[in-house]
Amino acid sequence: MSLKLRSRLALRLDAEIAAASAVPARAAVLQAQRAILWLRHGRDAEAREELDRLHAGALLHPRVELAAWLHLAQGLMAYFGAFSGFGGGARERVRRARVMAAAARLRPLQALADAWLAQMDFVGRDIDSLIAHAQAALAMLGPDDHGAGYRVATALASAWSLAGGEAAASPWYAWARQHAIAEGDDAGLAALLYNQTQMRALRIRHAALAGEPGEAPAVLLGVASVGHYDDAVGGSARGDLTPVLRAQLMTVQGDYAEAAALLEAQLPVAMAAGLARLGGSLLADLAWCWANTGEPQRARALADQAAIEVLAEDQPSCDIDECAALHARLAQVYAKLHEDALAAVQADAAAAAWARDAAQRQDWARRLNAAGLTSPPR
8 A cells, every 4th residue: 555645634534434443334434435535636546445345345234324425436436537528427426426315314425426516517518517516515515514615616616717717716716725724635725726727727828829928937836836735745636637737838838849748748648547638639739849849740740630630529528618729729830830721720710619618608607697606605
């Protein structure tokens, strides 16, 4: 087994499990909660081993509460294991946990399951379901339900960041941070730092693709701090994402050789980890780097591949802003290579995608406002 987590929440769960040794049913539920925390810190093997053991015990001594927690844990294992597609029935597992919790009147678990469903809705860009699950989670929250509070606040902060920018998201990020601190959830604090950095980096990248460069150097320092925090608390479930962000921002800054080296190293890892929805955009970034480092033939071949791959995209699974970024970057690559006709086609596609992106943002802001989700409850 790897080194013990230094997370405050992990230490607390360890102590509670030890104290509950004489009450096997309570200890098993706490162990399922600890396995979920291991998943959030990227400790998949430890979590899987623990969950397999708990499943075996649950067959001998069935209990609704433990079964519901195990459904949630298995759903999150699938979620983290196949981030873009919720492989292995992630959403269905979490939905089952929510139904079982509601039937057994396990209010804190019901709130947590709804909060996780809201998070999955954001990743799937389903604003109607996100609002419904967020409202359900908020209605169920008790004063000590910090895990659910953190999760639903993160989902709504992400939604507002996409819809209205950093200022609109700020109250929800602050509320999420309060819950994470109260819970001792260092994985949550690290994820918040990453999420805010990611959304800011995306805005800078998109502005640059529109010809308006932003503040990339400051954000690069923020990305580095994410890695330092992850190291301090014992690992992250999404450690592969930090170098991808760095590569994207280096591309914006014009550090093409360094960005290319990072992308060449990280693209296979990122794709295998479930980032296929970003794959075409990252390929286009690499092609742009090669076009600017004296490798026009490789750049053209990769740009052609990215252009063909976007035609095969399942459009509902492709984020509109990433599709727009892909087309905008390909337009730059083809223009650099003096393929003016191809560049014009991609520029037109980018303009259409940016227009759809703006419409989506306006729609999300309208829906979130109408649902009364502009700020956290008092």
